[in-house]
Amino acid sequence: MGEWKSICKLEDIPRLGSRVVRSTSGDVAVFRTSGNAVFALRDQCPHKGGPLSQGLVHGNQVTCPLHGWKLRLDSGEAVAPDEGCSRRYPVRVESGTVFLQI
Amino acid sequence: MDKKRLVMVGNGMAGVRTLEELLKIAPDHYEITVFGAEPHPNYNRILLSPVLAGEMTIQDIILNDHSWYEQHGITLHLGRKVTRIDRVRRQVLAEDGTAAHYDRLLLATGSTPFILPIPGNDLPGVISYRDIADTDAMIEAARHYRHAVVVGGGLLGLEAANGLMLRGMDVTVIHLADWLLERQLDETAGRMLQKSLEERGLKFLLGKQTEMLVAGESGRVAAVRLKDGLQLPADLVVMAIGIRPNIALAESAGIYCNRGIVVNDTMQTYDPKVYAVGECVAHRGIAYGLVAPLFEQGKVCANHLANFGIGRYEGSVTSTKLKVTGIDVFSAGDFSGGPGTEDIVLHDRQGGVYKRVVLKDDRIVGSVLYGDTADGSWYFQLMKDRQSVAEIRDHLMFGQNKLGDAGHKGENRAASMPDTAEVCGCNGVCKGTIVKAIKEQGLFTLDEVKKHTKAASSCGSCTGLVEQILASTVGGAYQAVSASDKPVCACTEHSHKVVREAIFKHHLTSKEAVFDTLNWKTPNGCDKCRPAVNYYLISSWPHEARDDPQSRFINERAHANIQKDGTYSVVPRMWGGLTTPAELRAIADAAEKYKVPTVKVTGGQRIDLLGVRKEDLPAMWADLNAAGMVSGHAYGKSIRTVKTCVGAEHCRFGTQKSMTMGVKLEKMLFDMYSPHKVKLAVSGCPRNCAEAGIKDVGVIGVDSGYELYVGGNGGIKTEVAQFFVKVRSDEEVMEYAAAFLQLYREEGFYLERTCHWLERVGLDHAKSRVVEDEDNRRALYGRLLAELKDAPDPWAERIAGVERNEYEAILI
Numbered sequence: 004m005g006e007w008k009s010i011c012k013l014e015d016i017p018r019l020g021s022r023v024v025r026s027t028s029g030d031v032a033v034f035r036t037s038g039n040a041v042f043a044l045r046d047q048c049p050h051k052g053g054p055l056s057q058g059l060v061h062g063n064q065v066t067c068p069l070h071g072w073k074l075r076l077d078s079g080e081a082v083a084p085d086e087g088c089s090r091r092y093p094v095r096v097e098s099g100t101v102f103l104q105i
Numbered sequence: 106m107d108k109k110r111l112v113m114v115g116n117g118m119a120g121v122r123t124l125e126e127l128l129k130i131a132p133d134h135y136e137i138t139v140f141g142a143e144p145h146p147n148y149n150r151i152l153l154s155p156v157l158a159g160e161m162t163i164q165d166i167i168l169n170d171h172s173w174y175e176q177h178g179i180t181l182h183l184g185r186k187v188t189r190i191d192r193v194r195r196q197v198l199a200e201d202g203t204a205a206h207y208d209r210l211l212l213a214t215g216s217t218p219f220i221l222p223i224p225g226n227d228l229p230g231v232i233s234y235r236d237i238a239d240t241d242a243m244i245e246a247a248r249h250y251r252h253a254v255v256v257g258g259g260l261l262g263l264e265a266a267n268g269l270m271l272r273g274m275d276v277t278v279i280h281l282a283d284w285l286l287e288r289q290l291d292e293t294a295g296r297m298l299q300k301s302l303e304e305r306g307l308k309f310l311l312g313k314q315t316e317m318l319v320a321g322e323s324g325r326v327a328a329v330r331l332k333d334g335l336q337l338p339a340d341l342v343v344m345a346i347g348i349r350p351n352i353a354l355a356e357s358a359g360i361y362c363n364r365g366i367v368v369n370d371t372m373q374t375y376d377p378k379v380y381a382v383g384e385c386v387a388h389r390g391i392a393y394g395l396v397a398p399l400f401e402q403g404k405v406c407a408n409h410l411a412n413f414g415i416g417r418y419e420g421s422v423t424s425t426k427l428k429v430t431g432i433d434v435f436s437a438g439d440f441s442g443g444p445g446t447e448d449i450v451l452h453d454r455q456g457g458v459y460k461r462v463v464l465k466d467d468r469i470v471g472s473v474l475y476g477d478t479a480d481g482s483w484y485f486q487l488m489k490d491r492q493s494v495a496e497i498r499d500h501l502m503f504g505q506n507k508l509g510d511a512g513h514k515g516e517n518r519a520a521s522m523p524d525t526a527e528v529c530g531c532n533g534v535c536k537g538t539i540v541k542a543i544k545e546q547g548l549f550t551l552d553e554v555k556k557h558t559k560a561a562s563s564c565g566s567c568t569g570l571v572e573q574i575l576a577s578t579v580g581g582a583y584q585a586v587s588a589s590d591k592p593v594c595a596c597t598e599h600s601h602k603v604v605r606e607a608i609f610k611h612h613l614t615s616k617e618a619v620f621d622t623l624n625w626k627t628p629n630g631c632d633k634c635r636p637a638v639n640y641y642l643i644s645s646w647p648h649e650a651r652d653d654p655q656s657r658f659i660n661e662r663a664h665a666n667i668q669k670d671g672t673y674s675v676v677p678r679m680w681g682g683l684t685t686p687a688e689l690r691a692i693a694d695a696a697e698k699y700k701v702p703t704v705k706v707t708g709g710q711r712i713d714l715l716g717v718r719k720e721d722l723p724a725m726w727a728d729l730n731a732a733g734m735v736s737g738h739a740y741g742k743s744i745r746t747v748k749t750c751v752g753a754e755h756c757r758f759g760t761q762k763s764m765t766m767g768v769k770l771e772k773m774l775f776d777m778y779s780p781h782k783v784k785l786a787v788s789g790c791p792r793n794c795a796e797a798g799i800k801d802v803g804v805i806g807v808d809s810g811y812e813l814y815v816g817g818n819g820g821i822k823t824e825v826a827q828f829f830v831k832v833r834s835d836e837e838v839m840e841y842a843a844a845f846l847q848l849y850r851e852e853g854f855y856l857e858r859t860c861h862w863l864e865r866v867g868l869d870h871a872k873s874r875v876v877e878d879e880d881n882r883r884a885l886y887g888r889l890l891a892e893l894k895d896a897p898d899p900w901a902e903r904i905a906g907v908e909r910n911e912y913e914a915i916l917i
Contacts, residue, residue: 008917010915010917011915015910016910017654017655017910017911018655019629019655020654020655022910022914022915023914023915024914024915024916024917025914025915025916025917026917030914033915037628037629038628051669052670052671053669053671054667054671057659057663057667057671058632058659059631059632059635059636059655059656059658059659060655061627061629061630061631061632061635062627062628062629062631064631066631066632068658068659068667069667069669070563071562071632073632084556084557103917105917
């Protein structure tokens with residue numbers, strides 16, 4: 004398990020949007036839902052590697068901008084009938100600051 | 106919260122579809138119990154004919170196997186017939202004593218075949234054609250006996266006769282009317298059908314009445330005797346003369362019935378706790394026997410069972426298809442003719458094609474097709490939409506493909522394609538894959554097929570073909586939905602039209618207000634509806650509704666075009682396709698500075714810089730801005746380019762200054778968002794070097810002024826623009842073009858190009874609002890100009906810091 008790192012303020016991520024975190028182990032997309040839940044996934048769609056951070060966030064899902072696959076933010080799993088999974092990273096919010104374990 | 110108890114009586118297609126719809130929207134609302142009189146889980150009754158014909162097996166047609174019921178926690182009582190409903194105690198009782206309490210009861214008891222009240226109708230060997238048991242009995246009979254008589258030359262009777270013949274029996278069909286399928290076909294088509302069935306080996310006795318069935322020595326039926334004295338040998342008699350709604354159970358419980366269980370538009374019976382769907386129902390006096398209307402009922406019923414309270418079932422217009430492989434028959438509406446109607450007929454006797462369309466007041470009221478039914482769904486749609494066919498009357502009989510169909514319809518004859526034929530060129534999906542998915546996954550709608558196979562989910566040009574494959578695979582279960590009625594997406598029941606009207610009528614200015622007012626099923630929509638709603642908001646209430654970046658597809662949010670590797674492309678605007686050495690120098694400098702790997706000239710006379718990293722975008726734009734260039738909007742559902750030829754400025758043939766005209770138009774339309782992308786072109790003479798004939802608005806200079814063409818498209822399916830108006834001056838070009846585009850912006854559904862919109866509303870409509878109505882034209886023109894006044898350059902805004910987070914990665 005990696006260490007927890009402070010990445011930004013919650014308000015630095017647009018609601019129903021995301022930010023890209025560039026790390027030595029690759030890009031991570033950090034999403035914020037309408038209810039202020041925060042999720043982190045590897046910024047790569049299991050389908051053709053599209054940058055999920057550039058997708059549209061709705062409910063607890065993101066739609067990949069390249070070919071429209073939908074992935075669940077809480078599990079990284081593709082929504083059926085598509086099959087695939089993007090790696091999930093632990094993330095938490097503490098007094099307005101977002102922490103990512105990487 | 107304690108779950109409420111829902112009991113369903115009947116385990117057929119309509120009922121189970123209702124449960125599926127219910128589980129989709131309210132999975133935890135009910136504890137569900139199902140009683141089925143048959144020993145099988147829900148199967149596709151429509152496909153019994155292919156089973157009888159030996160083309161499919163029972164396993165193939167199971168829609169919901171036992172595990173489906175288990176998975177959803179549904180208690181399933183199979184082979185148990187419910188005999189009593191106690192409405193006071195709110196419980197149902199089955200034959201074997203099984204009881205179940207309900208809070209809500211759903212009756213889906215279906216129908217029973219009508220049996221002729223004649224002597225001998227209860228002899229062994231006399232059956233109807235309704236369920237798996239009947240089908241098995243027929244298959245079994247075909248093994249041991251030779252002569253079969255089918256009473257009834259309707260859809261079911263013919264399918265049964267065909268199946269029995271394929272299984273080797275000698276089959277005669279007795280029919281009371283003078284021609285086959287007399288309710289679905291006119292006499293000409295009925296005779297053609299008879300001829301081709303006779304060629305296959307079936308025999309027919311038309312205009313004959315059955316008097317009695319005669320037993321043989323064994324006690325089994327041996328012959329059929331007709332009223333005219335004729336006697337036919339018969340080891341098997343299949344009665345297929347109609348169905349009757351099963352209402353005995355409901356009636357015995359005192360629930361009001363009148364030929365069917367009477368329901369209102371929410372599928373509720375006279376007992377508010379009891380709902381009913383399917384063939385057992387009489388809705389506004391009609392009992393439907395086709396599956397498509399029953400599915401519509403199921404959807405509405407589920408919505409009300411889930412306490413959502415949205416949606417009404419308002420009856421269906423139905424069409425018919427016969428499921429006899431190799432014979433294509435289609436009919437819809439009223440084709441009896443009569444005063445005030447006109448017939449258009451195309452009849453190729455030798456080729457076996459007959460098409461008849463019946464018109465009344467320029468609208469289709471009925472159609473009968475034999476042999477070539479590819480356009481059935483099109484005629485059906487025109488009929489349901491009550492669209493005037495006056496303009497297309499000349500080509501009506503030659504089908505939609507001959508009309509230039511804006512790329513959304515398929516080729517003919519999906520059924521005759523080999524399984525290996527590629528249907529969807531974008532995703533490489535073959536016909537066989539689609540058919541397999543439809544059968545194995547039990548798919549009924551275009552959306553389901555798109556999701557499971559990806560066919561028709563990219564460019565959409567094969568949509569029509571996929572619809573045809575769907576229609577030919579599931580038969581009558583499929584009914585196309587018109588663009589005007591289709592829900593925007595799975596988040597809502599409402600169509601684009603309804604959403605747009607609501608935004609205008611209720612003065613809604615935010616997506617939250619829209620979702621709230623229209624009872625969206627999801628908290629914040631999805632990738633389909635949010636961009637659409639956002640467009641409707643900002644185009645209905647310009648300068649008032651706030652544009653929501655998170656409802657924009659990435660290209661419109663980032664103001665650059667995402668590429669397959671996650672980099673972006675940058676296209677500076679070049680007004681009318683004109684540029685200068687200074688601009689070219691700035692572009693070259695930017696390309697080198699930001700290490701742009703590919704520089705390409707686009708089809709719209711611009712320069713495309715491909716492979717830019719997102720974080721470099723603002724700096725690169727700043728450099729280009731400094732050289733006087735602004736965003737080319739090459740990424741948006743917006744004005745793209747105005748392509749021009751050289752024109753009278755230099756060209757020896759030019760009659761009008763096309764470059765100047767093009768630049769004026771492009772400057773006027775800068776930053777215009779629209780339902781889909783918009784492209785224009787201006788040519789200086791009829792040689793039309795700017796290819797104005799395939800643009801949304803094409804302007805062609807002639808000696809006396811300009812001709813305007815609209816609705817062209819050079820994309821998925823080439824669509825030639827149609828002549829709109831001839832004008833004299835540059836000012837008029839601006840006014841007419843702007844008014845036309847504003848009408849499209851106000852009426853077009855999101856992602857509908859001008860050609861699709863015009864196909865839907867008709868060119869005459871656009872002409873009447875723009876060309877013929879000067880006041881309205883001025884008003885449209887004025888609204889567009891007001892909306893585009895002081896439109897900002899999105900690049901300049903972002904260089905200044907707008908949405909900075911969008912472009913900055915967080916480094917750790």
